[in-house]
Amino acid sequence: MTTHTIQIDGTVQRYHVHGQGPVCLMHSGGPGIAWEYLRMPEVEKHVTAVYIEPVGTPGADQLPNHPHGYTRERYAKAVDAVIDDLGEQQVYLMGHSAGGFVAQHYALTRPQNLAGVILYDTSPVTGPELFTEAQSKFDEFTARYAGHPELPEILKAWQAVPTLKDDESTTRTIRTLLPVYFKNYWAKEADLVAIRAAVTGRHVSGLDDDLVPEMIDDRAVLGMLSVPALVIVGLYDFICGPRWARELHDKIPDSTLVALADSGHFGHIEQPDDFADAIANFIR
Template structure:
């Protein structure tokens, strides 16, 4: 592993390099979630994984108007700078969850810098449509685990999401809610509990530096996406589930869809071998 720090507009940007093979930049989700949950040892056997540590996340530098200003274009400029620092004219880009929104934007605005884009448990749209579908899938999660004693606290955390406005609450809600992001967290709790205890997040407002909300709906533009795309989804993902993966796949001209039958939102943890194989096939 090597860690690198560069400067963008007076703000430090770190990234971490692991593995070997074709260069693939990794952009984590949230926004505001610490990058290290994204470590993919199995994938690192096939690609040089460059984990971007997004500004505004725990331990990273913050923008002058934090928690505002973290737009997709600002993240895209960080990707440009990392590629330049690596000396890479082109690379693959993987975006997970909110990082998938960033990856879509980057692929649409800077296709000449990509060999391909990997949209991992993401969606072409945010807002009420996304959360209505998430509520439907969350109801399915509740039905599957209706007798679990943790369920009331998880439901309470989900209801708290729209009111989050500080870092401490962000981390508390993520840790409480995390089982909902897995197909069956409790079946492998000994394996997954370390991630749950360590996950950290900072509050990011979703507004630009002028306090205007960043509304995302890429559906009309996806037909113009000109680089090869791999869409990966866990069939039990409640937040960015199969409906959105199918829509991404149907709208992107050169796309491959991989559905992980035994995963929720974290296929690289729940089905690491199948996930790594999909990445290897795409980048090969």
């Protein structure tokens, strides 16, 4: 493993290199979630995984207008800089969750830099449609685990999401909600409790430098995405689930869809071998 530091417009950008094989940049989600949850040891057997540490996340540098300005074009410029620093002509790019918005944008605007794009538990759209679907899936979760002693705190945390304004409450809410993101967190709690305790987040506003919300709907332009795409989704993902994976797959001309039957939002943790096989087969 090596860690590298570069400068982008006066802001420090770090990235971490693990594994061997074709180069694949990994962009974590959130936004504002520390990148370490995305480590993929099984995938690293097949690719040189370059984990970008997004600015604005815990431990990373911040933009001058923090917590604002973290647009996907700003993150795309970081991808440009990392590729340039690596000295690669073309790479694969994976985006998980909110990182998938960055990966879609990058593939649409800079296809010449990519051998392929991997859209992992993400969506072509943000805003009311996404959150209406998420609420429906959240309700299914609460019905499935009705009576579980953690459920009242999970319900309170979900209701608090729109009001988050600081790093402490963001991290606390992420940890409380984490079981919702797995197919069955409590069945594997002994293995997952350390991940829950370690995950951290920073409050990121979702506003650009002019304090305007960045709304995303790529559905009208996905037909112009010209690089091969792999769409991976966990069938129990409540936030970026099968509906959105199907839309991505149907609209992207050269795409492969892999659905993980026993995963929620973290297939690389819940089904690591199947997840790694999907990546290896795509790159081959």
